[in-house]
Amino acid sequence: MRAFLFTLACCCIMSNNANSQNLFSYGNKNVSAAEFLTAFNKNPDTTGNRADKIKDYLTLYTNFKLKLQAALDAGLNKDENLQMESDNFKAQLAENFINQQADQNQLIQEAFTNSQKDILVQQVMVRITSPQDTFAAREIITKAYDELKSGKAFNDVTVKYSSDPATKAAQGSLGYITVFTLPYEIEKVIYALPKGGYSAIYRSSIGYHIFKYAGDRPAYGRRSFQQLLFSTPDFFTEEQKKAVAHTADSVSNAIKNGALFGSFLSTYGTGEEQYDPNTSFEISIGQYAPDFEKVVYGIAKAGDITAPFQTAYGYNIIKLDNIISVSSDINDIMNYAWLQEKIQQDGRLDKAKADLINKWFIDTKFKPASIDMNALKAYADSALSNEDGSMPKSIKGITPTTTLFEFAKQKVTVSDWLQFLQNSQVIEADLAQYQSLMEEFKKTSCNNYYRTHIEDYNPAIVGQMQEFSDANMLFAIMDKQVWSRAAEDSTGLKNYYEAQKNKYLWQPGTSAIIINASDENTITEVMNKVKANPTAWRSICESYGSAVQADSSRFEDGQYPVAQQITKSRGYMTKPEINENNNAWTMLLITDIYNTPSQRSFDEARGMVINDYQQLLEANWLTELKKKYPVKINAATLKGL
DSSP states (O other), X not given: OHHHHHXXXXXXXXXXXXXXXXXXXXXXXXXXXXXXXXXXXXXXXXXXXXXXXXXXXXXXXXXXXXXXXXXXXXXXXXXXXXXXHHHHHHHHHHHHHHHHHTTHXXXXXXXXXXXXXXXXXXXXXXXXXXXXXXXXXXXHHHHHHHHHHTTOOHHHHHHHHXXXXXXXXXXXXXXXXXXXXXXXXXXXXXXXXXXTOBOOOEEOSSEEEEEEEEEEEEOOXXXXXXXXXXXXXXXXXXXXXXXXXXXXXXHHHHHHTTOOGGGGXXXXXXXXXXXXXXXXXXXXXXXXXXXXXXXXXXXXSTTOBOOOEEETTEEEEEEEEEEEOOOSOTTOHHXXXXXXXXXXXXXXXXXXXXXXXXXXXXXXXXXXXXXXXXXXXXXXXXXXXXXXXXXXXXXXXXXXXXXXXXXXTEEEEXXXXXXXXXXXXXXXXXXXXXXXXXXXHHHHHHHHHHHHTGGGTOTHHHHHHHHHHXXXXXXXXXXXXXXXXXXXXXXXXXXXXXXXXXXXXXXXXXXEEEEEESXXXXXXXXXXXXXXXXXXXXXXXXXXXXXXXXXXXXXXXXXXXXXXXXXXXTTOBOOOEEETTTTEEEEEEEEEEEOSOEEOOHHHHHHHHHHHHXXXXXXXXXHHHHHHSOEEEOHHHXXXX
């Protein structure tokens, strides 16, 4: 019902055509033909006679307007809970619009293109272990770069200049990488290189790099797997490690002899899968150690289980769950969704959003004030040192209300700055740190302001927010006047039932026990037990725990929860039938036969009575609203639609 109301409310976008003829009025409010047609044309049903459909929709639309006016009269436009929902919806809209501005589709396209191949990467890598090492590290990497430009072999330069032992040992090889393997900025650098080419000097958080595109291959895709890990920590003795190896071999043999892989996860599983045998790890190229990766990607088919093999962490046994090939179709829905999820997880969308802030500074009319940073630092130091959280009245002309910068509709003050510092857990900082934090504060403030006032920069949001607000108010007033009122009016419901008893009859049908189970064997076993002892059906089903659900109910002919034909005979059992929506198996056991109509009790008919009573209340309410706000249709305008 709420979805219907929202759809109807979405049709209430006002036309800007001031010259449009009025189609109808309610009370002292007019509705133009243009507004109505905007709503009507959003109706997906285009079949049948247009004139008839317009008349039918006009009834719905006038009723919608009357109910919405009643909601406004009740002050629901000021309701705090509804306002909170609108604010949350606005935040969702803002995120969607910002994603569009950040060109999420372009990022997905880029990730898709990169996903089509794995690239073999080499690097020269000079670590920076402290700020003091930066200059020396830069000199070393520059020498390496110069030698590469002079024609020296990349392998030789790597061994000569790399300060990272692992890089030296592998002659700079990082192995193959694919999309999402490395940080986005590094991935961009590598995938932009020509085959055989090397990058300019790249500064990361750990040092300087030069990357080489050493080769490529069609992408290997992903693998999902489960793992048993028999851990051998560094402090284990050789005897202890041998004992662990023996355990791993014993488990492997047990699995070969028919033991379930999942039965060992609670003891030897790693991560969440130890609690859920249906949970798998997922691996992409370049994410794990090469020796581990080689084993996983070497498994031939889903369901295969490896023998124990040793890694740095101990002995592993892997069960391959699925081979996920790389899709070559960007319109593949599943692959597109995966790419979308990954770009949000790995930060590249956040970076794109951060780049937008430079544009937002202009859009929001950002205007910085002239502030003495030394004075501001003195004020902040004093305020942050006060344990009671109080702020000094003034230090060197700085007060809590001093404006630091402003946007089109908002000033940001020293008080806001102090709150930011407290949230950042800053107690005391030097001037350079304060200046750096101030730049971050400006960006954060700009981001927050833009999101809060996003409708000023994206007019389409205004209409969507109004539609959502109208739908919420409509739902609330319908709940107040009809739905909850009907459900709570026990006397009215019973009186209505007594007056309309002949509407609430059981038609010919049966009573049946309905069994649902996780697999066909279980449901057949349970149903045979129930058939042998029908009175004990509930205890029999409960003995299977969560694997079986059961209930009993009366069904009218043609309303059975199975697709197959029902034979109306006591003790008749249907064949097991799978529900494709949840993969559960269903069977029925007929317990009683009803060949003639019979009266439903009030409790049996309650749902139907409530529905009918709601319709009565709504009709009466609309009658009252039409008296309060008389509806007048302009017949000439209607005829011209």
